[in-house]
Amino acid sequence: MGKGFEGLSVRHLLVLSVALNVGLFLKLAYEREVNFGTEQIFHGFCAEEEPHQREISLFSSSSMAANAEKASNYFHPSSWSASSIDELDDDGRIINLDQWNSGGPTASTQAGHISDDIYINHHDLTLNVSLPPPPRVGSNISGDPTMYERYWQQAGDKTTVVISGWQSMSYFSDVRNLCWFLEPEFAKEVIRLHNIVGNAITEGRHIVVGTGSTQLFQAALYALSSYGANEPISIVSATPYYSFYRQVVEYMKSGLYQWAGDASSFNEDKPYIELITSPNNPDGFMRQPIVNRTGGMLVHDFAYYWPQYTPITSPADHDIMLFTVSKSTGHAGMRIGWAVVKDEDVAKRMTKFIELNSIGVSKDSQLRAAKILQAVSDSSEHGGDVEEGRNFFEVNYHLIAERWNQLREAVKQSGLFSTPAFPAAFCNYSNRTFRTQPAFAWLKCEGKIDDCESFLRGHKILTRSGKHFGVSPQYVRISMLDRDSNYHLFIKRLRGMRYNLE
Numbered sequence: 001m002g003k004g005f006e007g008l009s010v011r012h013l014l015v016l017s018v019a020l021n022v023g024l025f026l027k028l029a030y031e032r033e034v035n036f037g038t039e040q041i042f043h044g045f046c047a048e049e050e051p052h053q054r055e056i057s058l059f060s061s062s063s064m065a066a067n068a069e070k071a072s073n074y075f076h077p078s079s080w081s082a083s084s085i086d087e088l089d090d091d092g093r094i095i096n097l098d099q100w101n102s103g104g105p106t107a108s109t110q111a112g113h114i115s116d117d118i119y120i121n122h123h124d125l126t127l128n129v130s131l132p133p134p135p136r137v138g139s140n141i142s143g144d145p146t147m148y149e150r151y152w153q154q155a156g157d158k159t160t161v162v163i164s165g166w167q168s169m170s171y172f173s174d175v176r177n178l179c180w181f182l183e184p185e186f187a188k189e190v191i192r193l194h195n196i197v198g199n200a201i202t203e204g205r206h207i208v209v210g211t212g213s214t215q216l217f218q219a220a221l222y223a224l225s226s227y228g229a230n231e232p233i234s235i236v237s238a239t240p241y242y243s244f245y246r247q248v249v250e251y252m253k254s255g256l257y258q259w260a261g262d263a264s265s266f267n268e269d270k271p272y273i274e275l276i277t278s279p280n281n282p283d284g285f286m287r288q289p290i291v292n293r294t295g296g297m298l299v300h301d302f303a304y305y306w307p308q309y310t311p312i313t314s315p316a317d318h319d320i321m322l323f324t325v326s327k328s329t330g331h332a333g334m335r336i337g338w339a340v341v342k343d344e345d346v347a348k349r350m351t352k353f354i355e356l357n358s359i360g361v362s363k364d365s366q367l368r369a370a371k372i373l374q375a376v377s378d379s380s381e382h383g384g385d386v387e388e389g390r391n392f393f394e395v396n397y398h399l400i401a402e403r404w405n406q407l408r409e410a411v412k413q414s415g416l417f418s419t420p421a422f423p424a425a426f427c428n429y430s431n432r433t434f435r436t437q438p439a440f441a442w443l444k445c446e447g448k449i450d451d452c453e454s455f456l457r458g459h460k461i462l463t464r465s466g467k468h469f470g471v472s473p474q475y476v477r478i479s480m481l482d483r484d485s486n487y488h489l490f491i492k493r494l495r496g497m498r499y500n501l502e
């Protein structure tokens with residue numbers, strides 16, 4: 001018997017063995033519970049999205065090639081006429097058109113889950129295993145850009161990436177680059193796409209890759225606020241602002257920066273960082289900085305400055321510009337974003353933040369993102385293969401335009417809501433004049449409805465209240481990028497609302 005066990009009586013050993021077995025049993029029970037929860041979620045998801053799931057499994061089976069062959073027939077946007085929407089069977093399900101209403105901590109707390117602590121005594125080591133609350137059964141992240149799935153399913157295996165076990169193992173991608181974890185292939189495709197679309201100047205700029213633009217946003221705050229100020233720098237954004245900004249700024253209680261709210265009422269004579277989202281989330285308008293004081297630093301979030309959403313009027317040229325695959329190609333789950341940065345020192349500091357935060361960014365994701373961006377560029381170079389309807393931006397421009405038409409008609413028909421009116425502009429990429437058609441609809445409840453979110457929840461439509469964006473609860477934000485089945489059911493319910501009120 002080993003040295004550590006000397007002096008132990010049979011009774012001690014018996015107690016130890018029971019403790020180990022109980023520990024093992026609890027671990028197995030926990031794993032079963034977690035797996036069970038996951039299975040339930042999957043089951044719920046499959047039940048709701050059966051046709052979609054079937055297409056996914058086809059996609060990964062041997063019929064991939066056959067799918068690719070069929071692809072060119074599918075690229076044309078779906079044509080959902082008013083009558084086909086009317087014919088939809090409303091099964092009374094909850095339609096979640098709120099990006100974050102998805103079973104996060106708040107939802108779990110509301111569901112009343114308890115976090116159990118288990119203490120396992122193993123030799124002289126005490127493990128405190130805190131069980132997370134089980135995931136909410138049936139939850140799904142709606143407001144995801146899942147509308148794009150169809151395009152990518154139909155693209156066949158053009159974007160399939162195979163990464164062998166021995167590949168992308170090192171922490172490093174290119175040690176000569178200031179951003180040493182940036183995959184050269186990804187950087188190349190980022191630059192190529194910006195050049196084709198014409199939405200950003202990249203020449204002479206530094207590319208910093210991040211785990212989504214959410215990480216880059218924090219890297220930018222770190223970079224700009226770490227120049228030795230003796231008090232936290234103010235972060236402002238004009239209302240209605242992207243609600244996540246505020247949460248991200250506040251949750252770390254950083255000593256470097258603090259949330260200072262609406263940019264239009266910021267009048268302090270000290271340094272600040274202004275966040276400019278253009279087109280804006282949630283209301284879709286193109287934005288310019290509004291504080292314009294000395295000591296101001298700007299971060300431009302261009303998540304939606306792509307030609308399926310808004311006319312590309314000129315290549316953007318600002319100090320820090322953030323982009324993401326989440327909204328440009330719909331690959332939110334890949335968690336890849338990039339920053340185009342003018343100043344070398346700022347780019348270095350952003351890189352340092354990501355080094356300290358996550359020691360770089362997944363290479364696998366970067367390689368996959370490179371493949372996706374390459375496919376988008378191939379489809380859209382020289383205007384793309386518009387005839388065959390394969391141009392990524394064209395296909396999705398038409399899809400979103402169709403959705404906005406349906407929304408505007410439904411809004412008109414119900415008489416209960418209003419949507420913003422956007423000015424038209426000429427798009428240098430598509431050579432057409434059109435109005436911004438944002439990824440979110442900023443809906444206002446008119447008349448006597450003061451709380452639009454509650455009103456729509458009464459119709460089993462989950463949205464996000466204006467109060468989260470620093471404005472009145474008469475407004476709600478609605479995702480326009482959900483799957484067809486959810487979006488069209490939402491339109492059907494909207495159209496029927498006048499009847500329901502009377």
Ligand SMILES: Cc1ncc(COP(=O)(O)O)c(C=O)c1O
Pocket residue numbers: 099211212213214215242277281301303323324325326332335336337
């Ligand atoms: C304006 C804006 N910026 C950034 C993001 C998040 O991007 P990512 O998924 O790359 O973190 C979103 C997501 O909704 C957004 O609306």
